[in-house]
Amino acid sequence: MKRLMIGNEAIARGAYEAGASVATAYPGTPSTEIVSNMARYQDVYAEWAPNEKVALEVGIGASIGGARTLVAMKHVGINVAADPLYTVAYTGVNGGLVIVSADDPGMHSSQNEQDNRGYGQFAKLPVIEPSDSQEAKDFTSLAFDISEEFDTPVMLRVTTRLSHSQTLVEEGEPGERVLKEYKKDAPKYVMLPGYARGRHVEVEKRMVKLAEYAENTPLNRIEWGDRRLGIITSGVAYQYVREALPDVSVLKLGLVNPLPKDLITSFADQVERLVVVEELEPVIEQQIKAWGIDVEGKELFTLLGEYSPEMIAQRLAGAEPATSSQLDIPPRPPLLCPGCPHRGVFYTLRRMRVTVMGDIGCYTLGALSPLEAMDACVCMGASIGMAMGMEKARGEEFAAKMVAVIGDSTFVHSGITPLIDTVYNQGTSTVLILDNDTTAMTGHQDHPATGVTIKKSPTKKLDIEALVRAVGIDNVRVVDPLKLDELEAAIREELERREPSVIIAKRACALIDPTPITSTLFVDEELCNGCKACIRIGCTGIFFNDDEKKAAINPNTCVSCGMCVQVCKFDAIKVVEG
Amino acid sequence: MSQIMNVLITGVGGQGTLLASRIIAQVAVDLGYDVKVTEVHGMAQRGGSVVSEVRYGEKVYSPTIPKGQADVLLAFEKLEAARWLDYLKPDGIVIINDERVDPLPVMSGKVKYPEDIIDRISQLKPKTTVADATQTAIECGNVKAANVVLVGILSKVIGLPPEKVEEAIRKLVPPKALEVNLAAFRRGVDWSVHQ
Numbered sequence: 001m002k003r004l005m006i007g008n009e010a011i012a013r014g015a016y017e018a019g020a021s022v023a024t025a026y027p028g029t030p031s032t033e034i035v036s037n038m039a040r041y042q043d044v045y046a047e048w049a050p051n052e053k054v055a056l057e058v059g060i061g062a063s064i065g066g067a068r069t070l071v072a073m074k075h076v077g078i079n080v081a082a083d084p085l086y087t088v089a090y091t092g093v094n095g096g097l098v099i100v101s102a103d104d105p106g107m108h109s110s111q112n113e114q115d116n117r118g119y120g121q122f123a124k125l126p127v128i129e130p131s132d133s134q135e136a137k138d139f140t141s142l143a144f145d146i147s148e149e150f151d152t153p154v155m156l157r158v159t160t161r162l163s164h165s166q167t168l169v170e171e172g173e174p175g176e177r178v179l180k181e182y183k184k185d186a187p188k189y190v191m192l193p194g195y196a197r198g199r200h201v202e203v204e205k206r207m208v209k210l211a212e213y214a215e216n217t218p219l220n221r222i223e224w225g226d227r228r229l230g231i232i233t234s235g236v237a238y239q240y241v242r243e244a245l246p247d248v249s250v251l252k253l254g255l256v257n258p259l260p261k262d263l264i265t266s267f268a269d270q271v272e273r274l275v276v277v278e279e280l281e282p283v284i285e286q287q288i289k290a291w292g293i294d295v296e297g298k299e300l301f302t303l304l305g306e307y308s309p310e311m312i313a314q315r316l317a318g319a320e321p322a323t324s325s326q327l328d329i330p331p332r333p334p335l336l337c338p339g340c341p342h343r344g345v346f347y348t349l350r351r352m353r354v355t356v357m358g359d360i361g362c363y364t365l366g367a368l369s370p371l372e373a374m375d376a377c378v379c380m381g382a383s384i385g386m387a388m389g390m391e392k393a394r395g396e397e398f399a400a401k402m403v404a405v406i407g408d409s410t411f412v413h414s415g416i417t418p419l420i421d422t423v424y425n426q427g428t429s430t431v432l433i434l435d436n437d438t439t440a441m442t443g444h445q446d447h448p449a450t451g452v453t454i455k456k457s458p459t460k461k462l463d464i465e466a467l468v469r470a471v472g473i474d475n476v477r478v479v480d481p482l483k484l485d486e487l488e489a490a491i492r493e494e495l496e497r498r499e500p501s502v503i504i505a506k507r508a509c510a511l512i513d514p515t516p517i518t519s520t521l522f523v524d525e526e527l528c529n530g531c532k533a534c535i536r537i538g539c540t541g542i543f544f545n546d547d548e549k550k551a552a553i554n555p556n557t558c559v560s561c562g563m564c565v566q567v568c569k570f571d572a573i574k575v576v577e578g
Numbered sequence: 579m580s581q582i583m584n585v586l587i588t589g590v591g592g593q594g595t596l597l598a599s600r601i602i603a604q605v606a607v608d609l610g611y612d613v614k615v616t617e618v619h620g621m622a623q624r625g626g627s628v629v630s631e632v633r634y635g636e637k638v639y640s641p642t643i644p645k646g647q648a649d650v651l652l653a654f655e656k657l658e659a660a661r662w663l664d665y666l667k668p669d670g671i672v673i674i675n676d677e678r679v680d681p682l683p684v685m686s687g688k689v690k691y692p693e694d695i696i697d698r699i700s701q702l703k704p705k706t707t708v709a710d711a712t713q714t715a716i717e718c719g720n721v722k723a724a725n726v727v728l729v730g731i732l733s734k735v736i737g738l739p740p741e742k743v744e745e746a747i748r749k750l751v752p753p754k755a756l757e758v759n760l761a762a763f764r765r766g767v768d769w770s771v772h773q
Contacts, residue, residue, distance in 0.1 A: 004603055004613060108618045132614075132641075165616040165641035166603065236641070243640035310644040322646025323668075325702050327660045330689045332590065332681035334626035362624065370686060535686045540625055543680055544687040 005169045007162040010133035011100060012037035014140030015070040018096070019175035021045060022062035024055040026413060027442040028074030029109035030163035031102035035072050036445070039454045043177055048445055048454045051380070051413040052077035056084045056099065063088075063097040063153075064189055066180035068144050072100040075116045076379065080414070082119075085153075089123045090199040091189050092151035092206075095180050096144035099125075100156045102163050105279045106306035109160075109441075111360065111379065113305070115281035117157055120257030124203050126210050127155045127257040128219060131238040133167040139219065139254060141172075150206050150213070157256070159279060161236045161306065211258040219254030222267060229316065230271025232264065232284060232295075236307075237277050243309035245317060259287050268293045275300065275316065279307050336365050338541040339510030339559035341436055344481040345405065346371040347537050347567070348488050354495070355402040357390065359383040359410050362441045362509075363434055366405070370538045374405070381406070381414025387429045388422050396428055400495050404431045408464065409439035409447040416471065422500050423472035430494045431502045433464060434481070436509040444512050468502045475501035482507060484566045510559060519560045519575045523551050527572035534564040534573065542573075582635035583736060584643040588662045589654030590679045591628045594725035597750065598652070599630035601729050604746035605738050606634035616641035627658055652732050654725065655679045656695050663699060672699060672706040673731055675724065707731075714765050720755070723762035730766015740767055 005013065011034050015023065023038035023046040025031065039046035049055035052073040059071035073081060078101050085099070101119070104110040120127030128143050130136040136158065143154040187195045214220065226247045233241050234253040241250060251267045253259070268274050268288075276285040276297040285297035300315045301307070313319035336343050346366035349356050350373040358364060358377035367374035376386055387404035406415045411433050422429050439445040446452040451461030468476055475497060479490045487505065494501035523542075530549040534542050541558030542551055551564075551572070565573045585602060589595040599615055606613045611634040618628070631643045645664055650671045653659030659674045666672065674696060683689045692698070700706040711727035718727070726747065733743045744760060751759045 002607070004607060004615065160618065161616060161641060164618060165614060167614045167638075167641065168607065168612065239639045239641065243644065308642055308644065309640045310646070313644070322644075322664055325663050327663060327695075327698060327702075329657050329660045329692060329695070330681050330683045332625075332627040332657065332661075334591065334624035335682060337624060365624065369682065532687065538682060538686075540680075540685065543685040546687055546690065 002168040002170050004166040005133045006033060006164055006166050007130070007133050007136045007158055008033035008102075008164070009037045010136040010169050011072070011140045011156065011158070012070075013169065013171060014137035015068070015098065015144070016041050016044065017137070017172045017175050018068060018141040018144040019177050020068040020070045020144065021177040021179070022059065022067045022069040023047075023072070024049050024058045024069075025072040026050065026052045026055055026077060027439050027445040028077050028102070029442050030104060030160040031072045031074045031077070031100060032442045032445065033163070034070070034100055034102070036454065038070060046454050048447060050448055052081040053084060056081040056088070059097060059099070060084060060088050060091070063093045063095045064091075064182070065094070066182050067095040069095055069097050070100070071097070072102070074110065075101055075103040075114055076110060076112065078116050078119060080380065085119070086123045087191050088153050089125050090191055090196055090203055092199075092202070093147055093153060094182065096147035097153040098140060098143045098147060098156055099153055100158065103157060103159045105159055111377070113280060115279070115283060116155070117256055117283045118281060120155055120157075121283070124207055125153055125155045125257065126150070126255060127157050128254060129157045129235045129256050130162060130254065131235055131252070132162070133165070133169045135254065136162060137169055142219070150210055151202075152206055152210075157235070159236055207258055211261070214255050214258055214260035215262050217255055220260055220263060221252050223250045223252065225249045227270060228272045230267055230274050231277055232267070232274065232288070233277040234284065235279060237279050240307055240309045240312050241277050244313035253284065256284060259284065261291060264288060265291070265293065268295070277301060277307070277312060333368055334365060335538055335540060336362065337510050338539050338557050339561040341481040341505065341507035341510070342366060342434055343371070343537055343539065344484055344487060344563055345432060345434060345505050346373040347563070348484055348491065349373040349403065349405070352488065352491065353401075355390070355398070357383040357386040357402065357404045359406040359415070361407040361410055363405065363407055370536045380410055381418060384415050384422060384429065384431055385418035387431070388418065388425070388427045391427050391429060396498060399428050402429070403491065403495070404429055406431065406433055408433060408435040408437065408449050411464065412448050412462065416467070419468065419473065419502075420471050427500055428498050429500050430491065431500070432491070433502060433504045435464060435504050435506045438509050438512050440509045440511070444509065465504060473500055473502045475499060476504070478504045478506050480507055481505035482561055482563055484563070510561070517560050519577045520555065521553050521558055521560050521562070521565065522574055522576065523553055524572045524574050525550050527570045529570060529572075531569070533567050533569065537563055537567060539564065582633055582638055584648045585632040585650050585652065585732070585736065586643055586648040586662055586665050587630040587632065587652045587654075588658040589628055590658060591625050593654045594722065595628055595630050595654055598725045598729050599632050600750055601726070601743065601746045602632050602732065602738070603634070604749060605733070605742045606632070608742055608746065611635060612638045614638045614641040627661055629662060650732060650736055652728055654728065657681065657691070659699055660695050663702065666703060669705065670703060671735055672703050673728065673735065674699070674706065674708045675711045675728055676708050677712050677724075709769060711766070714769070715762050718761040718765060719758045723755075723758050726759045726762040727766040727769070730763040731769055734767050
């Protein structure tokens with residue numbers, strides 16, 4: 001009996017069927033549902049780690065300890081985990097270790113579109129790439145076998161379009177959870193120079209063996225068709241190729257590192273024209289070119305964004321682009337939700353005209369119209385360090401008009417060490433921790449400061465206030481971000497201080513804690529003069545009626561958070577209790 | 579490629595497009611087809627423009643519908659019909675919920691909501707129909723069931739057996755919301771009969 005599964009659920013199923021008993025991750029679109037699905041299996045230990053580096057380190061320990069282990073993260077999470085990643089490639093594994101990298105071509109929900117297959121070559125890891133949910137399940141199971149057979153971590157590389165597409169999967173039987181024996185083996189697991197030199201030899205031997213395996217693995221296959229055109233492809237791009245060019249010959253690679261040189265050479269010899277179609281970097285193409293084989297790739301296909309069947313049909317089959325209807329319609333950018341506590345923060349920062357070093361989360365939307373209150377956002381946890389650098393470059397006067405803004409989950413992820421830097425090196429930053437008691441952007445996952453685990457059981461709750469005091473911040477205060485006057489006064493006072501400060505703007509995400517709506521709002525048209533101050537908070541609960549030239553409440557979306565009431569200088573927005 | 583049914587479901591984040599695509603996909607699975615569904619999670623869901631793509635047939639490769647090949651475009655909001663119109667076949671069918679959700683540039687008064695958008699769509703795509711699913715859902719007892727009214731209309735248009743759709747609704751909707759949703763579905767089916 002087949003059923004529809006998103007790619008991420010299928011990866012979890014594959015790991016479960018392979019007997020994985022430990023799963024760890026930090027949430028990140030498009031990877032999040034992998035480990036949240038693992039948490040549904042009673043006999044699997046699953047956790048949200050504070051960040052991806054910790055997730056991988058927990059994974060390494062579990063693997064050395066003899067358990068089959070799944071670690072999942074989004075592509076930029078691999079950057080955070082890169083330090084242990086490169087060296088676990090040397091130690092190898094005991095229980096199979098599969099690391100999922102969920103890449104995001106097209107940047108649907110990411111800050112870059114790096115292609116993590118490159119990590120496979122750089123860190124010397126086998127990289128497996130499925131093209132639908134069935135393969136996601138089957139390849140994940142096989143990845144555990146490869147991991148143990150070749151004594152290596154295996155990277156499973158997927159993309160948003162695989163992670164979040166549902167395709168049919170035939171489930172198998174759950175495997176047995178086998179804990180392998182643990183034997184102390186310092187030369188294998190203690191990577192000091194003398195031992196690491198020995199392990200590097202093993203890594204290079206392993207890559208040679210894997211290259212031999214690549215020639216005959218069921219992960220790679222040729223689908224012969226018209227031999228005038230041969231396509232080499234992997235991942236979801238394979239599906240686009242089959243859709244656009246049903247008759248051509250295809251070499252579908254499921255193992256994209258190391259590549260099967262003989263198989264590729266033989267395929268190249270038997271087709272008239274050879275083209276690589278891959279999202280997104282020329283990872284396969286460049287290796288084939290280095291072997292002196294005549295192949296086309298990025299001459300035809302872009303390095304930017306997601307591919308599509310129509311793109312392939314246009315480049316390789318002369319298809320015409322679909323006609324455009326040229327309807328000029330307004331865009332619909334994403335917005336902070338009605339009642340979102342972040343709105344109060346960014347409205348206030350914009351009013352105060354301060355420089356804002358931003359961070360990753362829903363609140364990055366504070367950069368967009370109409371709030372437009374963010375100057376920089378680079379990666380998880382960067383806000384606090386960037387504020388420190390700005391101050392050291394431009395001086396304390398500048399720092400008195402600048403804040404760093406970071407969410408609770410992001411602060412725990414990687415905001416603590418830069419805060420220590422600020423204290424240690426005598427910065428004077430004002431840091432706003434936007435504590436909405438969840439990891440909102442990725443779909444409301446718990447984290448250490450929510451006091452609840454991935455399996456929804458209570459645990460010790462990280463006290464952010466006590467933590468920031470402990471690292472040496474003497475000026476700490478907690479404010480409600482929807483009380484605008486208090487928030488602004490707090491920011492002003494802390495900016496004036498020539499010492500580092502932390503303001504915890506504390507209010508739960510409007511989606512997880514919808515405060516019962518006990519009142520409704522309406523605009524008194526007598527008092528409204530159409531100044532649009534309330535419109536500039538960017539809330540779908542209030543809109544501008546262009547015919548009447550007045551603001552009006554949208555009762556379908558308004559949650560009566562009262563922010564617009566506070567920004568109206570004419571008291572035109574009224575509250576009706578009950 | 580022509581033997582595949584391509585259904586594009588568009589709307590605004592939070593309107594319930596996901597349940598609609600799930601119901602259609604489940605029916606297609608129950609009918610024994612190969613099925614693929616794709617949608618994008620994350621930032622777009624925060625009130626932005628959202629799209630679900632459902633494809634079924636004997637064998638489906640790409641999870642995304644190639645531009646210009648959708649058989650049906652089901653839009654939960656008028657602008658979101660226009661935004662995705664180029665994905666439709668020249669003779670494709672457009673079903674539009676007569677619902678207006680202002681995007682930010684309209685809310686802030688920077689641009690006007692194009693009042694004539696349905697006329698402009700109808701000129702380009704003659705097989706355009708408009709339904710007031712929101713009102714119908716209210717009549718059925720819950721405004722949130724508008725998506726299932728639209729599923730009713732859509733299922734009739736693409737020829738899905740109503741008993742199979744009801745079976746899928748029973749699988750996917752929580753028991754306490756089931757009666758309202760079944761009523762909404764039946765109203766949707768009846769609606770298209772009388773047009």
